Amino acid sequence: xxxxxxxxxxxxxxxxxxxxxxxxxxxxxxxxxxxxxxxxxxxxxxxxxxxxxxxxxxxxxxxxxxxxxxxxxxxxxxxxxxxxxxxxxxxxxxxxx
Numbered sequence: 481x482x483x484x485x486x487x488x489x490x491x492x493x494x495x496x497x498x499x500x501x502x503x504x505x506x507x508x509x510x511x512x513x514x515x516x517x518x519x520x521x522x523x524x525x526x527x528x529x530x531x532x533x534x535x536x537x538x539x540x541x542x543x544x545x546x547x548x549x550x551x552x553x554x555x556x557x558x559x560x561x562x563x564x565x566x567x568x569x570x571x572x573x574x575x576x577x
Contacts (some may be wrong), residue, residue: 483566483569484561484562484565484566485562486558486559486560486562486563486566487559488562489558489559489561489562490554490555490556490557490558490559490562491555491558492558493554493555493557493558493561494551494552494554494555494558495551496554497550497551497553497554498547498550498551498554501546501547501550501551502547505538505543505546508538509538516528516529
């Protein structure tokens with residue numbers, strides 16, 4: 481198996497997460513109630529409706545702040561995944577790194 485490049489995997493996961501975050505923000509802006517119900521279904525019965533009542537307005541600044549945070553977290557997760565996958569592959573294949 482070819483080694484995974486942590487920078488490439490991290491960036492790919494960060495970009496994919498940024499697209500999903502943007503789609504989620506757009507869905508919430510267009511259909512807040514339906515988006516809330518969708519995520520309630522994902523959370524095994526937790527009800528997020530109470531969190532919406534006193535929420536502060538969703539601004540462009542808040543969107544960018546969240547986008548940067550989730551993308552950075554995804555990048556680190558992807559890079560760690562590649563490092564761990566390479567290490568484990570070397571460990572279980574009997575080959576040194």
